Amino acid sequence: MSRRLALLGMAVVLLYLGTEAGAFSRAEAVLRERLEEGRMRNVTVTAADDAVPASRPIAAAAPSPEPAVPPSPETQDLRLPAAERQVLRQVLESVPDEEIRETTIPGGMRIKNETHYQVDVSQLLREGPELRLPAEGPQILIIHTHGSEAYTPSGLDRYEANDSSRTADTQYNIIRVGDELADKLSAAGLRVLHDREIYDYPSYTGSYTRSGQAVEEYLREYPDIAVVLDVHRDALGSDGVVYKTMAEEDGTVASQIMLLAGSDESGLEHPNWRSNLALALYLQEAVGRRHPSLMRPVALVPQRYNQHLTPGSLILEVGSSGNTLQEALAAIRLFADAAAPALLALADRAE
Secondary structure, eight states: OHHHHHHHHHHHHHHHHHHHHHHHHHHHHHHHHHHHOOOOOOOOOOOOTTSSOOOOOOOOOOOOOOOOOOHHHHHHHHTTTTOOOOOHHHHHSSSOSSSSEEEEOOOOOOEEESSOOOOOOHHHHHOOOOOOSSOOOOOOEEEOTTTTOOOOOBBBBBBOOSSSTBOOOOBBBBHHHHHHHHHHHHTTTOEEEEOOOOSSSSSSTTTHHHHHHHHHHHHHHHHTTTEEEEEEEEEOTTTEEEEOOOOOOOBBOOOOEEEEEOOSSTSSOOHHHHHHHHHHHHHHHHHHHHHHTTTTOEEOOOTTTGGOTTTTEEEEEETTSSSSSSHHHHEEEEEEHHHHHHHHHTTTOOO
């Protein structure tokens, strides 16, 4: 709140310089009203098996309907002349809707277990993942169930939002992070398919159903695909505070990353969940050795999130809504740098 009040003071000065005395009073009142309203306060939408994974070391905001986009200053504040509305719009765009705080979540070889299952991390690491990547054909599929997820605008990375921290512009949403991951894994010698379809816009409801159908179609065409990575952007925060996860890697400003494995505790069939968890721990160890602060704890949750479709399915949460796109891109490069050799070690060799 103190940050917002400071910005309010700056805004008042700008408005005073850019308007007449009478217009200044009107615009100041409008701006104060807008700051009092608090605008969009939701962080994420959560609903059953069709939601952003709810594994949260920090308490997430309570589930709420997706908010409507608020009226723009031009349409809402017609009581101000056009020139003053332009000044007001510029000021409002510079005032953040929520306070953003940095946090680094200790990861290592730990599991944030939200199920009642007992998991022996040491045993799973000793046994390693059961899957093998095929010697021919596509090995890895990257998909985005919530492809419109985006980051906090910063610098030149600004987009027209479809909703709070969401955009259909693939240059600025999570699909751009998937592009980077696909490029880095491919450059390392892995064969990657990247599905750039947006499955959560314009309708968020049913996004897991739609992305699951897409995975099934890929598997029918390429049955030997061994790994499916559903790449997301996380959302952490509550009460008007949004957290941006930050890795503490020398020389790199990057978000953190979390691997999430589902289970069958929700009652839905999921025979592969232990295999998926073993793969998550295998990648966690490989990345953690190279970049100790990059990875948050592996999350094990009751929902299956389409991971029953193949034994190599995981969710990859890259940063949170408080992070910038550049921080997320830096994180995925670090991840790929360490994960690619580990995945190549699971690949069969062509005869």
